[in-house]
Amino acid sequence: MKLTLDESCRFGMGVDSRMQQARGEAIAFDGVTDAQGGQNVTGNFTLITQQEQLTEALEISVSASIRYGLAQVSARMKFAEDYACNEASVYLLLHAQAENAPRHMTGARLTPTAEKAYRRAPEEFRRNFGDTYIDEIYSGGSLAILYIFHTRDESSRREISGSLQASIGNFMAGGDISGSFKSTVEQATIRSELEIKAFISGGRGVVLPSSLDESVSLYRNFAVTVLNAGVPYRVTVKPWNEFPLPPGPTWAETLARQDTIDTCGKNILAAIQQRSRIQYILDEPEQFIDPDLAELRNAQGKLNALIGKWAQTAGACNEDISKCSLQGLELPAVPWPNRLETHDVLGAKIEEVRLHDSRAAVYFRPENFPGGRLDQVYDVDPNRAGRWRISYDSEGRPIGGVFWCEGWGAHVVYGAIFRRYARFGHCQGPYSYPREDEETYNRPDSPNSRVQYFEGGTLWWDARDNHVVGGPYTPIDEQEPPLPPGPI
Template identity: 30%
Template sequence: MPQVPQVRRILFNDEEIGMGFNSESGLAVGTALDSFTIAENPTAPGAEVTSSISIINTHEELQENLGMSFEAQGRYGFFSASTKTKFSESTKFNSTSTFLVARCLVENSMRRGKNFKVTGEAKALLDANRTDEFSRAFGDSFIRGLQTGGEFYAVIRITSVSTSKQSELAATLQAEANGLVASGSFKAAFTEANGSESTRSEFSATMYQKAGTGTQISPTVSIEDVIQRYRQFPEIARANAAAYETEVATYDTLPLPLPTPEEREDFLLALADAREKKLNYIQARNDLEFALKNPMFFRDLPSSETLNGAISDYTKLINAVMAHAIALSRGQITPPQLFDPGSLSPPLTEPGPITLNRVQTAPPPPQVKVPACIDMPVTAVHIKLRQLGLIVRDSAPLEITQDGHLLKGQIVNQSPPAGTMVDVGTEIELVIGNYYEQGPYRRIGRIPN
């Protein structure tokens, strides 16, 4: 919503007083106001008339005289599809001809709405601090008044073989329209100019009029018609006025129940607090319901009665905080307040903390692969096995090989065999040769100590 009240005029586009207006798009939207009255200013019922007959030399001067300059577009806006735009284009302005613009603007007393009331739909959004939704539905402004009266423009193009004669004819026409020379002076001068090939001339006239009915809005064919309509137009606009401008005001100009920045901040804080509490209550209830249905995952659980009682309490808290959030969003809690279960009637109390102890099982020990130890040096094997987390036992009885000799200081057997997967901490039994002996026999047996 705008922070600074604003009032401006825009070209009339069939909007009605009280209708919402979107200043960014320039479109009329929903109506947030009703039960108002419309009246003209009784103390200033008179009209304001502005008129001129101007010779113009540039296209920008033409736009300015038609009230369509760049500055005017900034003030009024949204000319692109207007009838006046089409009229401006029909004048076929060029730099060869001389152009005169006769303009007469009549502004009657502004008709304004008073004692605006907010509709029920709009008030519900404002009460609930839903200002973004209000802006989408009803805009940031409203049509406060209509400017009645009228506009008359006649653009006359004069072209002559002689540039001096062309300027002379334009000056004559301007003087006649302003009453400075006798009526018919332009017609006589124009007829005389066309009597000579060296001063042959032509003219055309186009008109735009907003106000009047019947013969009052008939096309002006001759220069005399243009001058006559130009002089009669204030009376036409008074008798049969048209609405050609609207007065747009931001909603800040009305005593609407718009929230202050502090109220808006408090509302958002209270709404966020309610949502956080609701989610916490839901999670707490879900935890208890899961423990009640799956006791095998927990140890030292409270009794079923205790768990069911806490679940019931959390359900009541969830319902209460949801009702609080809904009342907040509808503007039924003013000023906004944080959810307090103790202030309810009857008051609610959050259950005391219930610790849910998970059943803990020791993870299985990691496993390693037993390395190949036979025929390896004892010291190196001991280091390797300890690095893998295995325990070494090398006190087993010794054996001789089939060729009848032992290799002193080397592993001759192991248990478990190489490649076996065992738990870390497993004992590995090693058989180690302790002397060297040769013989012709080939047998396997134990060697006494």
């Protein structure tokens, strides 16, 4: 059985395989073989949706989650807690492993003291030395790079998740990262904020790549980094019954003990994820439909208390089979609210414009919106379901706006048409909300002119003299829009 232990590893050290924790040394041996063979390197991408997937990729053992409940947190467990999954973000994991050839003991044997201890009290021997011992040690390490896409609403989260899921099989080519990976991630960041974190076991610990390119470079250099590090990374353990020993605990006792410990560990991981999910809802309640904040805080408190109880139960069970009971330690029910399908309609429209409309995009750069992100600062219509946000040039002059109302959706108004629209009070004036985006209006005497339709009228921009005129509302489903009237 191969294990990854958080403690320093030495040959002949006893290991409690249930808790995956090092114990005392009970073996004498003659020597250690040299490593024979090359380095084995693997890499793959996974879309993470559950906390258990992340902890598995980080090779976090049941014992690590149990010790977390006892406030004994390893670096890997701290990493998993800091970036615990929540429903508002999408997590893409690049996981790589590099395992060098193993070394193992020769002439292994129990020390006379250990053999006497087992014959006198097998359960005490197990507590002191575990149920297995380290026979082989592999140097090497593992790399986990976590790409976290923080979304603003459920539709963007679903779109990004679907795009990554559809492309994930093309991200690796011949063991290296393909060009499609970078382009897919860059597309995803149009509708999200990207955070990149990395953890190296057998190397530098937690790493904070400053860019997408730096994270790719970290992966490409990883195998060489851990090849010469010489850090014990993984071990092979063997049961003590390799030696001539009396019978130990019964099969049924072993099974009950293992099941209780595993359940406690899984519950702790589930509680960490649920706690992170609750905290996100408490921090961003406006993204959810009628969240019961008081009940969520109550559930968060119950989870915090249960984490310690599960850890204590696992430790007690490991010491005494009669204490392997989970009665009253079930995961609490949490009143999860639904997330709004579209929270930031203004931001989604601006992202669409930046991506697909180069003519309009120059009016809606991030620096054109002072005061924060689009979903944090906007004006709300007091008389109907509507909202808007104005963009400004470097001298503080309004140059465009994005407007949304129920029924017509979100549309942008910019340039000369916006100046005329704003002079009449934009969406709060007689023209009201835009019914669609600006479009080309080719007249024989003025090609490449533009027109935009609003609830209360129509605005035309004449390309010949950069002049905008307006008129009352005209249905847009006619074959040809009418000629613009004279200036008003």
